[in-house]
Amino acid sequence: MKRIGMLTSGGDCQALNAAMRGVVKTIYNSGEEVEIFGFLSGYKGLINSDFRMLSSGDFSGILTKGGTILGSSRTPFKQITEPDEQGRDKIECMMHTYHKLNLDCLVILGGNGTHKTANLLRTKGLNVVTLPKTIDNDLWGTDMTFGFQSAVNIATDVIDCIHTTADSHGRVFIVEVMGHKTGWLTLNAGMASGADIILLPEIPYDIDAIIKAIKGRTKRGSKFTILAVAEGAISKEDAALSKKEYKKKLEKKVYPSVSYEVAAAIEEKTGMEVRVTVPGHMQRGGSPCPYDRVFASRLGAEAGKLILQGEYGFMVGYKNREIVKVPLEEVAGKLKTVPADATILEEARLLGISFGDQ
Ligand code: F6P
Numbered sequence: 001m002k003r004i005g006m007l008t009s010g011g012d013c014q015a016l017n018a019a020m021r022g023v024v025k026t027i028y029n030s031g032e033e034v035e036i037f038g039f040l041s042g043y044k045g046l047i048n049s050d051f052r053m054l055s056s057g058d059f060s061g062i063l064t065k066g067g068t069i070l071g072s073s074r075t076p077f078k079q080i081t082e083p084d085e086q087g088r089d090k091i092e093c094m095m096h097t098y099h100k101l102n103l104d105c106l107v108i109l110g111g112n113g114t115h116k117t118a119n120l121l122r123t124k125g126l127n128v129v130t131l132p133k134t135i136d137n138d139l140w141g142t143d144m145t146f147g148f149q150s151a152v153n154i155a156t157d158v159i160d161c162i163h164t165t166a167d168s169h170g171r172v173f174i175v176e177v178m179g180h181k182t183g184w185l186t187l188n189a190g191m192a193s194g195a196d197i198i199l200l201p202e203i204p205y206d207i208d209a210i211i212k213a214i215k216g217r218t219k220r221g222s223k224f225t226i227l228a229v230a231e232g233a234i235s236k237e238d239a240a241l242s243k244k245e246y247k248k249k250l251e252k253k254v255y256p257s258v259s260y261e262v263a264a265a266i267e268e269k270t271g272m273e274v275r276v277t278v279p280g281h282m283q284r285g286g287s288p289c290p291y292d293r294v295f296a297s298r299l300g301a302e303a304g305k306l307i308l309q310g311e312y313g314f315m316v317g318y319k320n321r322e323i324v325k326v327p328l329e330e331v332a333g334k335l336k337t338v339p340a341d342a343t344i345l346e347e348a349r350l351l352g353i354s355f356g357d358q
Helices: 016-030 043-047 090-100 112-123 148-169 184-192 207-219 236-240 243-252 258-270 280-284 290-309 343-350
Strands: 002-008 034-039 051-054 105-110 128-132 172-177 197-199 225-230 274-277 314-319 322-327
Touching: 002 016, 002 043, 002 290, 016 034, 016 105, 016 290, 034 043, 043 090, 090 112, 105 112, 105 290, 112 128, 128 290, 148 172, 148 184, 148 225, 148 280, 148 290, 172 184, 172 258, 184 197, 184 225, 184 343, 197 207, 207 225, 207 258, 225 258, 258 274, 290 314, 290 322
Parallel strands: 002 034, 002 105, 105 128, 128 314, 172 225, 172 274, 197 225
Antiparallel strands: 034 051, 314 322
16 A cells, blocks of 8 residues: 655646656556545645545546646745744644655655755655656756646747738747746747747847847848747846846846847837737646657656655656656756757757857
C-alpha cells in the first residue's frame, strides 16, 4: 500500500492533469494499492492540511483538460521560510501534515520556485518526486518542461494572426510573449511564426539595431515588421544598470511593459505606426497540445515507476531525447537560460532574424 500526497504549485500550465494522470495510472496498473491525498492550491494545501482524497475516477477524462484539478498558488521560496499570518513555521506545518497522514511520498509538480521548496523538504527527510512544469521551459536539469510546447503553439497562433493584419496596414507589430526571465518561448514562437525581430532577455537589445533592421526591411520592399518580444527583454543600457537602479527604473512605471517602451522608441525614430499585442495568460490556458499530452504522460509514468521502486529525491526530466531522473539538489535554485552559444541562435541569424543587438 502506498500513501501518496500530490500537489501542483506555482503558475499553472497545460498538461498538469495529464502528468498526474500518468503517475496515478501507472501505480494503479501495477496492482499496488494506493491512497492519494490531493493537496489543494499548491503548498498552501500541504501547510494547512487541506486535501481531498482522490480515486481513479478523479483521473479519468483529464488527459486533455487544461489547468489543474488540484488548483495552484504561488508560494515564493522566500516566503516559505518566513512564518505565516498565524506565526506558524510553514516548513514545520508541511512536515507535520506529511507525518500525520503517514505518507510514503509527495509528488510535486512545479517550476523553479516549487523545486527549491521541494528540495528543502527532501533535506528535511521527506520522500519527494517532482515533475517539471512551466510554459517558460526555464527549469534546470531538463531539456523540456511540459506546458512549453502548448504555449509555443498559442504564441505562434497569435503571431500568425498578427501577420495578416500587419501586412494589410503596413504597420510594425510587437507581440509580447511570456517566459519570465528567459527567452525560450519567444525564440521558438518567434521562429515558428516567421517573426522578423526577436528580443530575448539573454540578448540585450540596442534600439538603433532594431531601427536598422526595420529600415532594412522597408528598403527591401516589406511594408511591415513583426517583433516577438519576451516579457523579460532588456535594453543594453538597462542591462548595464545595477539591480537596484533597474528596479528603481521599473518602479517609475513609465511604460506598462518593455514592449511599450520599444514601441514608443520605434514610433519616434521611424514615424511608422506601431501596435502592441500582449496575449498574456492565454499562453498558459486551454488544452495541452498532443506533444504535451504524450510528454507529460511519459514523465508521469516514469515518476509512477520511481514511486513503485521507492526511489525518491528526483525530478523526472528529459535529456538528450531520453526520460531521466535528476537529483533534486542539482535542479533547485538554477535557471536554464538560452545559452549564448546555442546553435538555434546562429541558425535564426542565418535565416535573417534580428535579435536587435547588431
Ligand atoms: O512562469 C509562468 C509564467 O506564466 C511566466 O511566463 C510569467 O512571467 C508569470 O508566470 C506570470 O505570473 P502570474 O500568473 O503570477 O501573473
